[in-house]
Amino acid sequence: MTNTDRRVSERASLDKRDLRRSFLDNLLYVQGKFPKLANNADYYLALAHTVRDRLMQRWISTASAYTSQASRTVCYLSAEFLMGPHLGNNLINLGIYDETAKMVAELGLDLEDLLYQEEEPGLGNGGLGRLAACFIDSLATLEVPALGYGIRYEYGIFHQTLVDGWQAEKTDKWLRYGNPWEIARPEWTVEIRFGGHTEQYVDEQQRLRVRWLPARVVLGVPHDTPILGYHVNTANTLRLWKAEAAESFDFGQFNRGDYAGAVTQKIVSENLSKVLYPNDEQEAGKELRLQQQYFFVSASLQDMLRILKIQGVPVENFHEKFAVQLNDTHPAIGVAELMRLLVDEHLLVWDTAWDITCKSFGYTNHTLMPEALERWSLPLFQRVLPRHLEIIYEINARFLDQVRLRFFGDEQRLARMSLIDEHGPRYVRMANLACAGSHAINGVADLHTELLKQDVLKDFYELWPEKFSNKTNGVTPRRWIVLANPRLTALISETLGEGWIKDLGQLRGLERHVENADFRARWAKVKRDNKADLAAHITRRLGISINPDSIFDVQVKRIHEYKRQHLAALHIIALYLRIKANPNIDLTPRTFIFGGKAAPGYFMAKLMIKLITAIGDVVNVDPAVRDRLKVVFMPNFSVTNGQRIYPAADLSEQISTAGKEASGTGNMKFQMNGALTIGTMDGANIEIQQEVGAENFFQFGLSTPEVYALGASGYRPMEYYQRSDALREVIDLIASGFFSRGDASLFKPLVDNLLYHDPYFLLADFDSYVACQDEVASVYRDADRWTRMAILNSARSGKFSSDRTILQYCDEIWGAKSVPIRLLTQEDVES
Ligand code: F58
Numbered sequence: 001m002t003n004t005d006r007r008v009s010e011r012a013s014l015d016k017r018d019l020r021r022s023f024l025d026n027l028l029y030v031q032g033k034f035p036k037l038a039n040n041a042d043y044y045l046a047l048a049h050t051v052r053d054r055l056m057q058r059w060i061s062t063a064s065a066y067t068s069q070a071s072r073t074v075c076y077l078s079a080e081f082l083m084g085p086h087l088g089n090n091l092i093n094l095g096i097y098d099e100t101a102k103m104v105a106e107l108g109l110d111l112e113d114l115l116y117q118e119e120e121p122g123l124g125n126g127g128l129g130r131l132a133a134c135f136i137d138s139l140a141t142l143e144v145p146a147l148g149y150g151i152r153y154e155y156g157i158f159h160q161t162l163v164d165g166w167q168a169e170k171t172d173k174w175l176r177y178g179n180p181w182e183i184a185r186p187e188w189t190v191e192i193r194f195g196g197h198t199e200q201y202v203d204e205q206q207r208l209r210v211r212w213l214p215a216r217v218v219l220g221v222p223h224d225t226p227i228l229g230y231h232v233n234t235a236n237t238l239r240l241w242k243a244e245a246a247e248s249f250d251f252g253q254f255n256r257g258d259y260a261g262a263v264t265q266k267i268v269s270e271n272l273s274k275v276l277y278p279n280d281e282q283e284a285g286k287e288l289r290l291q292q293q294y295f296f297v298s299a300s301l302q303d304m305l306r307i308l309k310i311q312g313v314p315v316e317n318f319h320e321k322f323a324v325q326l327n328d329t330h331p332a333i334g335v336a337e338l339m340r341l342l343v344d345e346h347l348l349v350w351d352t353a354w355d356i357t358c359k360s361f362g363y364t365n366h367t368l369m370p371e372a373l374e375r376w377s378l379p380l381f382q383r384v385l386p387r388h389l390e391i392i393y394e395i396n397a398r399f400l401d402q403v404r405l406r407f408f409g410d411e412q413r414l415a416r417m418s419l420i421d422e423h424g425p426r427y428v429r430m431a432n433l434a435c436a437g438s439h440a441i442n443g444v445a446d447l448h449t450e451l452l453k454q455d456v457l458k459d460f461y462e463l464w465p466e467k468f469s470n471k472t473n474g475v476t477p478r479r480w481i482v483l484a485n486p487r488l489t490a491l492i493s494e495t496l497g498e499g500w501i502k503d504l505g506q507l508r509g510l511e512r513h514v515e516n517a518d519f520r521a522r523w524a525k526v527k528r529d530n531k532a533d534l535a536a537h538i539t540r541r542l543g544i545s546i547n548p549d550s551i552f553d554v555q556v557k558r559i560h561e562y563k564r565q566h567l568a569a570l571h572i573i574a575l576y577l578r579i580k581a582n583p584n585i586d587l588t589p590r591t592f593i594f595g596g597k598a599a600p601g602y603f604m605a606k607l608m609i610k611l612i613t614a615i616g617d618v619v620n621v622d623p624a625v626r627d628r629l630k631v632v633f634m635p636n637f638s639v640t641n642g643q644r645i646y647p648a649a650d651l652s653e654q655i656s657t658a659g660k661e662a663s664g665t666g667n668m669k670f671q672m673n674g675a676l677t678i679g680t681m682d683g684a685n686i687e688i689q690q691e692v693g694a695e696n697f698f699q700f701g702l703s704t705p706e707v708y709a710l711g712a713s714g715y716r717p718m719e720y721y722q723r724s725d726a727l728r729e730v731i732d733l734i735a736s737g738f739f740s741r742g743d744a745s746l747f748k749p750l751v752d753n754l755l756y757h758d759p760y761f762l763l764a765d766f767d768s769y770v771a772c773q774d775e776v777a778s779v780y781r782d783a784d785r786w787t788r789m790a791i792l793n794s795a796r797s798g799k800f801s802s803d804r805t806i807l808q809y810c811d812e813i814w815g816a817k818s819v820p821i822r823l824l825t826q827e828d829v830e831s
Contacts, residue, residue, distance in 0.1 A: 082124030084639030122156030140229030165613030335437030595637030
């Protein structure tokens with residue numbers, strides 16, 4: 001071996017001695033620090049580079065295999081990827097977590113401390129962004145050729161703090177110390193155009209064509225992150241686009257002495273990838289957001305065309321090479337953009353281009369909430385994307401002709417299905433564009449897909465029933481069990497071997513051990529230890545002491561009225577009132593743990609946070625409570641915090657109004673980690689209950705048809721208030737100002753909303769919820785019964801692995817297959 005050979009192979013070696021050598025080398029040569037001066041942040045970066053080096057060989061081998069083979073590639077287009085920290089996950093997937101922990105321990109360091117140094121890339125709001133992250137993990141693990149395409153936001157989701165119990169937002173400077181996981185690829189920069197106007201011209205073949213003369217051009221620079229599969233050689237790519245100005249500054253203006261003006265264009269351009277919009281389930285219709293969407297979609301489609309060219313594949317075969325999935329409507333402008341690229345730039349005829357487009361795209365819907373359906377005002381759209389508006393008009397004209405033929409004389413249907421909303425001010429409807437331009441449309445849980453077919457997308461279902469299918473969401477067990485819950489992982493692997501990590505259905509094998517008292521004791525100890533860890537963390541961070549033997553009753557997710565965190569708050573007050581009425585009441589001790597961010601402009605959600613913290617301020621210090629109730633709001637819920645929380649939960653709160661939560665994915669993370677669910681018949685809760693059995697699930701509340709019927713019959717929440725003594729006392733206590741130091745006005749908007757509107761039916765579900773919670777408390781007292789139920793919940797969570805979801809997408813929508821990767825040798829790489 002030459003010196004060079006030895007150096008490079010050592011950098012890729014998984015041997016512990018080589019790891020140690022590289023780690024110390026990187027501290028020296030990457031961080032420029034020696035051990036005496038180094039802090040944990042330096043050690044984290046040195047370790048991250050050590051691991052990155054070991055990903056490289058896999059990444060290069062994967063890229064090389066994909067370049068030489070004509071395999072179908074999944075392109076997952078998503079405005080959000082909520083990845084969570086990379087280091088721990090990569091150690092797990094490389095299979096060197098334990099080795100590395102030992103190696104750093106020998107140097108006097110604690111691996112966990114180093115892992116917590118990583119600033120997580122919070123490039124998403126919640127479920128939708130985290131789903132994208134789970135999907136690309138599964139794609140890599142299943143060895144399916146795939147690219148994740150999105151935006152490299154300089155500032156991710158805001159950092160949440162609590163100030164006097166109110167949410168306060170701080171900017172998320174996640175790139176402050178650099179990002180060791182990404183590689184910029186400026187050589188693949190693309191140009192993205194905006195604004196201006198179009199004109200017609202006649203080409204050499206005397207055909208009438210359209211030219212777009214944009215007002216400005218922005219550069220998209222790809223930044224790539226390797227996404228390693230679990231115990232395979234596949235390392236796919238997450239390609240995030242950073243916006244840069246075509247010119248750093250305007251020399252004309254500079255020479256005229258206008259120094260600020262000279263850099264305006266740069267600032268305007270770079271704003272495109274500056275910050276993630278922090279709204280979930282609420283469409284704001286902001287111009288910058290449309291620009292962001294078009295920016296990353298155009299860049300990604302141009303990138304696919306570049307790849308096609310390198311491979312020598314004709315553009316007519318685009319759809320054979322790429323399966324392009326739209327993660328909600330945020331990338332739906334891709335339908336018009338691909339048409340533009342094919343017709344205006346590659347000069348294909350319209351019908352051919354449309355055929356390719358429809359065969360390429362699939363569309364996943366994630367919401368039933370009308371206020372979340374995207375639409376753009378026509379003037380705004382015209383200003384930002386004049387050429388695309390023309391293309392959308394043409395798509396619409398042809399599409400409506402088709403509808404007219406099928407539904408003769410049904411003018412109202414035409415108006416509903418049109419890509420342009422013409423009821424008042426005119427809008428472009430992005431869901432209609434996505435449906436028209438995709439060959440496959442799917443919902444994310446059985447109920448959700450049914451409701452899409454019956455309601456939100458009914459007209460499209462009646463036109464094209466064959467396009468519709470369900471793909472129930474899933475989550476990756478690598479992050480959500482193996483990384484987050486090492487104790488449970490060890491117990492399961494000792495019991496079943498390690499096969500379950502890639503084939504979660506194997507967890508069914510745990511059922512055989514439910515009647516084994518020793519196994520149950522070990523299971524219960526895992527949960528107890530995880531709870532003790534979380535309790536210690538909460539005490540350290542928030543100064544609240546909690547009892548690890550109380551029920552850990554957890555609701556972590558975005559704060560939203562439809563998710564009904566305030567219903568849980570009403571329940572806490574009901575229990576508090578029982579204690580006040582009867583101080584010696586025998587109540588099963590509970591710790592209520594909440595976490596989640598509110599959209600910064602969503603007043604009611606922020607008031608819900610304030611209500612929860614205000615209840616905690618009273619209950620946590622009232623001596624009469626005697627530690628039977630504790631209320632904790634953990635600030636800044638994130639992937640990192642979730643990893644501490646799910647493994648420690650006893651009870652998973654999934655209490656959205658039936659028919660509102662498309663799927664939910666937190667529900668699955670809790671279940672896998674052995675929490676029992678208290679839930680409504682909403683989203684994937686229904687399927688969780690089907691899997692675990694009704695006897696292992698705490699169900700309450702109105703069903704979706706009941707909610708619809710009650711709404712249609714004229715729901716009067718006041719009647720529920722008057723009928724239920726417990727409910728009345730709870731509401732009256734809030735209204736009296738008891739939780740706001742006598743200020744009765746503070747929670748008045750929330751109380752009045754419940755009494756006079758209650759759009760999410762809290763009062764209708766209150767009695768049922770409280771009764772169900774009483775059942776929870778009584779079952780928990782039978783520790784052995786609870787543990788049995790917990791084991792069965794984990795054992796029956798196999799369906800909710802994102803591997804199952806991705807296999808269904810591959811078979812039923814994408815037509816994608818696995819392509820195992822052979823690791824290139826040193827000679828291969830150099831030849
Ligand atoms: C979520 N949507 C659904 N949207 O609410 C949840 O039920 C589902 O499990 C999950 O998708 C995955 O399918 C969601 O998270 C957003 O955050 C969007 C962000 C951008 C603006 C519109 C909402």
